[in-house]
Amino acid sequence: MTVDPPIRLGRAADAAAIAALSRELIEEGLPWTWQPARVLRALQHPETNVAVVDAGDELVGFGIMEYLDTDAYLVLLAVRRSDQRKGRGSALLRWLETAARAAGAERVRLDARRDNAAARSFYNEHGYHEIAIQEGGYHGAVDRIRLEKWLRA
Numbered sequence: 340m341t342v343d344p345p346i347r348l349g350r351a352a353d354a355a356a357i358a359a360l361s362r363e364l365i366e367e368g369l370p371w372t373w374q375p376a377r378v379l380r381a382l383q384h385p386e387t388n389v390a391v392v393d394a395g396d397e398l399v400g401f402g403i404m405e406y407l408d409t410d411a412y413l414v415l416l417a418v419r420r421s422d423q424r425k426g427r428g429s430a431l432l433r434w435l436e437t438a439a440r441a442a443g444a445e446r447v448r449l450d451a452r453r454d455n456a457a458a459r460s461f462y463n464e465h466g467y468h469e470i471a472i473q474e475g476g477y478h479g480a481v482d483r484i485r486l487e488k489w490l491r492a
């Protein structure tokens with residue numbers, strides 16, 4: 340049996356590390372919209388959860404989820420390159436899905452870059468369905484794919 344690594348709620352002190360991971364892994368080649376001040380607002384927002392995973396003293400992955408009535412929206416999820424394929428992304432996603440269920444969400448929605456084969460494979464493994472493609476959906480430069488998963492009770 341594989342045991343998930345410990346996941347914790349993000350703190351204000353994590354904002355810079357989360358913003359740096361977003362710039363490097365998610366917003367690569369696009370304008371950097373998740374700068375530390377925006378991450379800090381998410382950390383402090385009552386209807387947003389920021390989950391993080393550490394390796395030793397370092398934050399190596401995070402996920403940000405917003406709650407919108409019966410939907411939860413997974414805003415960002417990333418794991419540092421050298422720590423990928425070790426189950427950390429899955430642990431973060433499971434934690435966020437459990438929190439979404441507890442908050443009354445029936446469905447998780449998210450968007451991903453169409454050219455992001457790793458993310459598409461990852462979400463497919465976790466039972467997400469691709470429901471729409473928006474050409475040029477990211478700043479007119481990159482196609483966007485919309486995914487969703489209905490949560491079981």
Ligand SMILES: CC(C)(COP(=O)(O)OP(=O)(O)OC[C@H]1O[C@@H](n2cnc3c(N)ncnc32)[C@H](O)[C@@H]1OP(=O)(O)O)[C@@H](O)C(=O)NCCC(=O)NCCS
Nearest residue numbers: 364416417418423424425426427428429457458460461464
């Ligand atoms: C997507 C991401 C979060 C996955 O994190 P991770 O910790 O590597 O994921 P896991 O180790 O839990 O992977 C679970 C499964 O997903 C699939 N998967 C993950 N990465 C994959 C890749 N690069 N290629 C193909 N399948 C992949 C595999 O089925 C994997 O299981 P396996 O390793 O036993 O084959 C990570 O690749 C990442 O941070 N990418 C950059 C940021 C990003 O694209 N975020 C998502 C869009 S916001």
